[in-house]
Amino acid sequence: MENFNYHRPASVEDAVKAMKGASDGKFMSGGQTLIPAMKQGLASPSDIVDLGSLRNSGISVGATVVVKAGTTHAEVAGNADLKRAIPGLAALAGGIGDPHVRHKGTIGGSIANNDPAADYPSACLGLGATIHTSSRKIPADQFFTGMFSTALQEGEVVTAVEFPIPKKCGYAKFPNPASLYAMVGVFAAQLADGSARVAVTGAGAGVFRVSAMEAALAKDFSAAALNGIAVPAKDLNSDLHASAEYRAHLITVMAKRAVEKAK
Template structure:
């Protein structure tokens, strides 16, 4: 790991200022991706701006929405009684991220800002129709994830919270990569209170995506049978030694059906 300048601002404005001044700065929340990447020499920022000093963590769960502050670690989302009651699918998703170390350091803000194509949270943000609150504005979940490791965030913009509307029912089902346990495919299915249905898939493609055909079919009839025949196209999906695009496409269907069956 190369040397870097370390900053720990206590106000978002100071964090943005430090970023502007840095030659090649990086915001760090839990550091669960950034630090291993730096250790491997794959990233070598001149400045680390540690957002831990913002002390921006905590969950508020109400009847209509759940707000998770950006610095909240996965373990806190997973164990929060309010989340478990309001959106059990979100608590379950958080409980399956990484390992206990990651869950107790990694944060929702860090996860979505990094936008790893195999991360779990993007499926929740898109699948539950969440809104991302940043230091500057509100970004609809659908517009937040723009490409592989790319988001709508500006270089000095910081995620401050994610607002999840409480759905009628939802479930997240993940097929972990056998080695890394990242989502090889993860599917969030949610029926929102307005009756609309969302199906969001992570891990399978370069970034999280929705499956409109499934959403339409489920809106007509919310049952696993309704989507049994709907296959996503394999073309463009991720390919590695663990899964071909065809296998991933197949798993999207299997997991979506299982999520529908498990939705509550």
């Protein structure tokens, strides 16, 4: 691990200012991705701007559910109001990593990093969430732009995630047995207007939606409605854990399970 300058800002404005003054700075929230990457020499930032000092955590449930960026996975999983409003989101958070990761990792850090096998991006895309930042609001459909890539501009900080409350939703994943990251994870939701959204993580270069499944579920939100619908293996990930063809098969299996779990 190389030397770096450490900043502990007292406000979002201070955080943005510190980042603008860094030659190669990184924001850190829970540190569950950045710290291991630095230990392995995969990241060597000149400056770390610790967002944990902002104490920007908490969940509010009203016409929508707003989760502040510094809220841990454990807090999302355990919040009683959120469980009633969006049970699929709470269940997703409860299946992230191990207890240590769930008590340190944050929703803002996860979506800003946008690991292609992370769980939260599928919930954001599957529910049609809005990402609040230090300067604007970004629809989830525009936020996730590719592998470890988002629409965030230099120095821009995620401050909260706003989720519309669906009629029902569910999440199912086939986890890597070692890391518990999703080899394939599918979030399926029936929205308040009756439309459906299906978002897949772990299978490709980034999270993506499946329009054919969405059209079928909009007519009949049931696992049987997905019979015969398959995602082409082309462009899906293929590695020592699973081939692209196997991941394509898992997408349909996990989508059906997500719909069956939906409540």
